[in-house]
Amino acid sequence: MxxxxxxxxxxxxxxxxxxxxxxxxxxxxxxxxxxxxxxxxxxxxxxxxxxxxxxxxxxxxxxxxxxxxxxxxxxxxxxxxxxxxxxxxxxxxxxxxxxxxxxxxxxxxxxxxxxxxxxxxxxxxxxxxxxxxxxxxxxxxxxxxxxxxxxxxxxxxxxxxxxxxxxxxxxxxDRAGDLFALAESIRDTERRQADRIGAGESLRAQVGFDAYLAGRAEHPGLTFREHLRAVGGAIEE
Structure with missing residues (x-):
């Protein structure tokens, strides 16, 4: 190869x-x-x-x-x-x-x-x-x-x-190129989140944590990872 x-x-x-x-x-x-x-x-x-x-x-x-x-x-x-x-x-x-x-x-x-x-x-x-x-x-x-x-x-x-x-x-x-591209996207999202925390916007606010808690109360099966994917956040993956 x-x-x-x-x-x-x-x-x-x-x-x-x-x-x-x-x-x-x-x-x-x-x-x-x-x-x-x-x-x-x-x-x-x-x-x-x-x-x-x-x-x-x-x-x-x-x-x-x-x-x-x-x-x-x-x-x-x-x-x-x-x-x-x-x-x-x-x-x-x-x-x-x-x-x-x-x-x-x-x-x-x-x-x-x-x-x-x-x-x-x-x-x-x-x-x-x-x-x-x-x-x-x-x-x-x-x-x-x-x-x-x-x-x-x-x-x-x-x-x-x-x-x-x-x-x-x-x-x-044979997956390295695709994984690197995805990793670069995750890295860039995390950097933007870090910059916003530094500017005074909490991570909880950025990822809509209140909305997640409300959604989980209504749908107990909702995971934080699913919520992050929906809002474009990067913490866990």
Whole structure:
């Protein structure tokens, strides 16, 4: 699947994962977030790129093989089963990824060499750090380079990884353009609402909250989300 990495980076630069997650919700696309424990190692790091999956079995060779077949702008997504007893990625893998033109890494597991990784500057998101590397060597799965699991989600090259200070989100690559357009609309609505709050008009007034309460009293099944859609507000999605 052809993905324009420069275009992804450019459009995501003016958005957040929250905007895109809200767009997924509005478009009926599954909101696939990495668990909240997956956090940026490099402060201010942002990632947007095609998923390059790799399932770790105790040896670094799977990462080198994945990087060997990567395209510039890909995001190495490492599946180490969410383990917290070993680090599966260190500075040399991150350095190799940077040299190959990757956009960053998402690790469903731990990293080490934190200081060196931060000095390299390539965005890395992981569950945290520990000093020890793997002390095992398991059989390598046949699909080790085909898909990666992050939390409850399985992702692969047909997906795009987006990450920022709020966390990591995966979206289908073939829906990314539409989702970005919708996210931009949500962002612009929220900015207008924020400006109006700053000018003294409460959010409750903007979204007709009194009307919502009256409508809910008459129709108990009315949800606030339905009301927001009717009035063009953006808070929840």
């Amino acid at each position: 052809s993905i324009d990495p420069a275009g992804l980076t450019r459009r995501f630069a003016a958005l957040t994962t929250a905007h895109v997650a809200d767009a997924c919700l509005r478009a009926g696309v599954a909101v696939r977030c990495a668990p909240a424990g997956v956090r940026p190692v490099v402060a201010g790091g942002r990632v947007a790129g095609r998923v390059l999956p790799a399932r770790h079995a105790g040896s670094v060779d799977v990462f080198l093989e994945a990087i060997d077949r990567a395209a510039p702008g890909d995001v190495l997504v490492v599946d180490n089963g969410g383990r917290t007893d070993e680090a599966c990625v260190g500075d040399l893998v991150v350095l190799e990824a940077r040299a190959a033109g990757l956009a960053g890494l998402v690790v469903w597991g731990l990293h080490r060499d934190t200081g060196d990784i931060r000095a390299l500057g390539l965005p890395v998101f992981s569950l945290g750090a520990t000093p020890t590397g793997p002390q095992r060597l398991d059989p390598r799965p046949a699909d080790a380079l085909a898909a990666a699991r992050v939390g409850s989600w399985t992702v692969g090259p047909a997906d795009v990884a987006l990450a920022d200070a709020d966390g990591v989100l995966f979206v289908p690559a």
